[in-house]
Amino acid sequence: MRLCLSQDLIERYVAAKCSSDERQVVEKHLGSCETCKGRMEAAQQNTAIEPPSSATADANGIHKTHEETQRLQDDCPTQALPEATAAAYAKDATAAPWESMFEGYKVVEEMPRGGQAVVYKAVHIATKTNVAIKVLLSTLLASARARYYFEREAELIASLDHPNIVKIRDSGIIHHQYYFVMEYIQGQPLNRYVRREKLSFRERVVLLNKVCSAVTYAHQQGIIHRDLKFGNILVDERGEPHILDFGLAKAIGLSEHSKKDAVVTMTGQWSGTLSTMSPEQAAGRTSMIDVRTDVYSLGVLLYHLLTEQYPYDVSGSTLEVLRNVETAEPVRPRHIIRRFDSDVEAILLAALAKDPAERYQSVAELQGDIDNWLAGRPIRLRSVSTLYLLRKIVTRHRHTSAVAALLLLTVLSFAYISFDFWMAARKEARKSNAIIGQWSQSFTDHSVFAGSIAFTYFLQLWHEGADKAAAWVASFLPDGSKEKAAAAFLLDSESPTQNEDSFRAAFPGENRWFAEFVIGEHLRREGNRTDAIRAYRRSYDAMQQLPTASVSRSDRWLARNVAAHLYELTSKTNATDPEAHIEDRSETPAPKVASQGHGG
Numbered sequence: 001m002r003l004c005l006s007q008d009l010i011e012r013y014v015a016a017k018c019s020s021d022e023r024q025v026v027e028k029h030l031g032s033c034e035t036c037k038g039r040m041e042a043a044q045q046n047t048a049i050e051p052p053s054s055a056t057a058d059a060n061g062i063h064k065t066h067e068e069t070q071r072l073q074d075d076c077p078t079q080a081l082p083e084a085t086a087a088a089y090a091k092d093a094t095a096a097p098w099e100s101m102f103e104g105y106k107v108v109e110e111m112p113r114g115g116q117a118v119v120y121k122a123v124h125i126a127t128k129t130n131v132a133i134k135v136l137l138s139t140l141l142a143s144a145r146a147r148y149y150f151e152r153e154a155e156l157i158a159s160l161d162h163p164n165i166v167k168i169r170d171s172g173i174i175h176h177q178y179y180f181v182m183e184y185i186q187g188q189p190l191n192r193y194v195r196r197e198k199l200s201f202r203e204r205v206v207l208l209n210k211v212c213s214a215v216t217y218a219h220q221q222g223i224i225h226r227d228l229k230f231g232n233i234l235v236d237e238r239g240e241p242h243i244l245d246f247g248l249a250k251a252i253g254l255s256e257h258s259k260k261d262a263v264v265t266m267t268g269q270w271s272g273t274l275s276t277m278s279p280e281q282a283a284g285r286t287s288m289i290d291v292r293t294d295v296y297s298l299g300v301l302l303y304h305l306l307t308e309q310y311p312y313d314v315s316g317s318t319l320e321v322l323r324n325v326e327t328a329e330p331v332r333p334r335h336i337i338r339r340f341d342s343d344v345e346a347i348l349l350a351a352l353a354k355d356p357a358e359r360y361q362s363v364a365e366l367q368g369d370i371d372n373w374l375a376g377r378p379i380r381l382r383s384v385s386t387l388y389l390l391r392k393i394v395t396r397h398r399h400t401s402a403v404a405a406l407l408l409l410t411v412l413s414f415a416y417i418s419f420d421f422w423m424a425a426r427k428e429a430r431k432s433n434a435i436i437g438q439w440s441q442s443f444t445d446h447s448v449f450a451g452s453i454a455f456t457y458f459l460q461l462w463h464e465g466a467d468k469a470a471a472w473v474a475s476f477l478p479d480g481s482k483e484k485a486a487a488a489f490l491l492d493s494e495s496p497t498q499n500e501d502s503f504r505a506a507f508p509g510e511n512r513w514f515a516e517f518v519i520g521e522h523l524r525r526e527g528n529r530t531d532a533i534r535a536y537r538r539s540y541d542a543m544q545q546l547p548t549a550s551v552s553r554s555d556r557w558l559a560r561n562v563a564a565h566l567y568e569l570t571s572k573t574n575a576t577d578p579e580a581h582i583e584d585r586s587e588t589p590a591p592k593v594a595s596q597g598h599g600g
Contacts, residue, residue, distance in 0.1 A: 005029055005036050014040070027138055040143075101174055102133060105181070116247060117150065121184060124169075130184035131169060135177060147178055149247065154180040156223055156246045164214035166244040185234045185242045193235035194305055204305045205344065205370060211241050212298060212367040218243075219291045219363060222252040226281070226289065228297040229273045230304075250289065274321045275314045276300045279354045282325040292356040295363055299351025306344065307336045311352055327354070343373050346381050428571060455483040456561075462490055463525055482511060486518040513542035514555070517562050529569055536566040 005026060012018040013026045030037055105122040111132070120133045136150045154171040157180075161167070171180030188196065190211075194204055211233060218225060225232075227248040235241050278296035280288040303311050311330030314321050330352045334340040347369050353359040360366040369379040454476055461470035474487035489503050500519055507515035520535030543551070543559045551559070 004033060010036070010040055101177065102179070105131065105133065107133070116146070122181075130186070132182045132184045133179055134182065135179045138177065150178050153247045153249070156249050156251070157182070160218055160221055160223065162214050162217045164210055164241055164243060165218065166242050182244070185236055185244065187234040187236040187242065189230045190233040190235055190241060190301065191230040191304065193239075197239075201306060201341070202374070205302070206374065207235070207239070207241060208298070208302045208305060209367060209370045209374070211243065211301070212363050212370065214241070214243050215294050215298065216363045216367055219252070219294070224250045224252060224289070224291055225294055225297075226250055227273055227276075228294055228301065229276045230301065233301075252290070274318065274325070275310055277322075277325050278356075279326045280356065282322045288356060290356070291362050292359050295351055295360050295366055296356075298363060298366065299348055299359075303330065303333065303348050303352065306340075306348075307333050309336060311348075329354070341373075343379050347373065347379065350381050425567075455487070458483075458487055459521060463521075467491060482507065482514055486514070489518060490522060510546055513539045513546070513559070513562075515539075516542060517558060520562070520565065524565065524569070529572075533566060533569050536562050536569070540566060 009018065009022065009026065013023065018026070030040060102122065104125055106125055108121045108123060108130075111119040111121055117134050117136050120135065122131050122133050123129070124131050136146065151171075154168055157166065157168040158171070166185060167183045169181045169183065173179075187193065190207070194207070199207065211228075215225060215228070223246070225243065225246060225248075227245065228243070232245045233241050233243055274282075276297045278289075278293045280286075280293060300311060303309075309331075312324045312328040314324065316324075330349065333345045333348060334342075347366070350358070351360055351366055360369075365380075369381055372379045454473060458470050458473045458477070461467075461473060470487075471491055474484065474491065477484040477487060485506060489499065492499065503519065504512070504515045516535050516539035520532045520539060523529075523532035523535055539562050540559065543555075543562070
């Protein structure tokens with residue numbers, strides 16, 4: 001008759017206080033005795049496991065600081081058992097001949113193990129590809145809950161098909177050993193990869209945005225990860241992140257206490273990692289855990305990637321850290337980095353809101369604003385103001401904005417030069433105020449400017465010696481107009497001086513003033529100031545003799561330029577004040593700027 005295990009031995013086995021020989025005896029007996037299995041499961045469930053303190057003792061009695069424990073939590077896959085308990089079980093699985101157990105696979109090495117399972121790197125012999133085999137610790141086989149959650153993790157991963165989520169290939173039970181086979185990811189935890197590659201600010205945001213895409217997909221399939229941290233996100237050599245370890249995942253719609261739920265850990269510990277845990281997890285409010293829990297964890301990850309710090313202090317005791325997670329407001333990123341992008345800061349603070357109702361309501365919303373920021377579009381989170389939209393449009397359309405700014409600068413420069421000339425003229429002669437007023441009025445007279453812009457621009461280019469450009473502008477002047485004829489006269493390769501008489505003859509009567517004005521322009525370019533003054537004076541006198549009603553507004557604008565040039569030339573030669581000889585009989589007030597379109 002086979003004897004059952006004593007209660008004392010079972011309790012010492014659960015507390016990891018039995019010897020190696022006793023442990024082998026217990027495990028061998030559990031494989032064939034259902035009664036003792038039930039007693040073992042009851043002992044495990046009734047064993048009170050205290051929350052870890054600020055200093056956690058390892059298996060060798062060496063104390064680790066909370067900072068070291070925190071680093072291990074961040075960089076390693078999730079552990080469902082305390083480290084001390086896991087260390088006590090460290091050798092229970094390595095004694096088994098795994099190479100002979102998993103047919104078709106060759107075990108290469110053991111990878112870092114957690115408190116729930118041990119993971120082996122192996123090679124699939126048929127395809128020569130690397131895989132990872134996750135095996136439930138034999139010390140937990142007696143627990144129906146442990147077996148259930150292990151199988152549940154395999155089911156959840158198998159239901160997901162996304163390039164940034166680790167894929168499962170096989171699962172089963174062999175020699176009473178629960179296992180499943182996953183694709184092997186050769187990479188580094190997210191934070192280590194970022195530091196090693198020295199990624200830029202934008203590259204870090206792009207990398208985490210890929211993680212958001214994978215989490216969004218998982219949520220769409222009804223799965224909340226609940227333990228997103230750096231150690232559970234590996235980045236391969238191609239720079240692609242992969243989410244793994246769904247041991248704490250929750251299927252949306254299942255109760256926290258449901259028999260079919262996969263949320264609580266097997267040991268009664270907090271479900272999640274302290275540094276990336278959401279406030280509702282820290283407070284134990286399991287009814288509030290939903291997709292916004294993953295939003296918070298992603299916010300912590302992005303915050304740390306961009307600032308190299310956590311949003312609040314996570315270096316104290318466990319209770320202090322939990323209190324900070326639940327109540328401490330995150331430090332604004334620009335208090336850490338002065339020129340931190342304001343849009344990204346707004347995204348982070350919204351993702352890290354303590355109240356789930358104030359966060360992004362889904363990872364898809366968070367990803368949407370990250371996409372907007374990456375594309376230079378306004379983020380939906382901020383209140384949209386005209387200035388904000390203008391800044392985002394200018395940032396997004398840099399080249400077009402540069403051209404528009406250059407054109408605006410040209411116009412402003414032209415206005416500034418005109419204003420500067422007006423100031424100089426005002427200092428030299430107060431009596432010229434009437435003429436200057438007419439020039440200023442002419443500058444603001446859009447109808448006149450629109451009718452004369454082509455010819456005045458032609459004169460400007462011609463005075464500057466840019467004859468080819470001037471000829472191109474002249475081609476746009478109306479055929480048969482006096483301006484077209486004047487342009488042909490000034491561009492004539494022969495000396496215009498020889499053709500002055502014939503040019504005057506072409507403009508008899510009321511257009512005689514225009515012929516003298518054009519001849520004056522020619523003489524001024526040739527440097528013949530005296531004859532230019534005479535030509536301008538003849539032009540102005542001829543214009544004054546015409547009835548005001550018969551002079552078009554465009555011609556009147558050119559006549560003001562005649563007066564301006566005449567004043568300019570006579571003042572430079574210390575001639576008599578032009579006001580004594582020039583009298584504008586037009587109804588339009590004298591402009592305040594001189595010769596808008598000539599520049600000569």
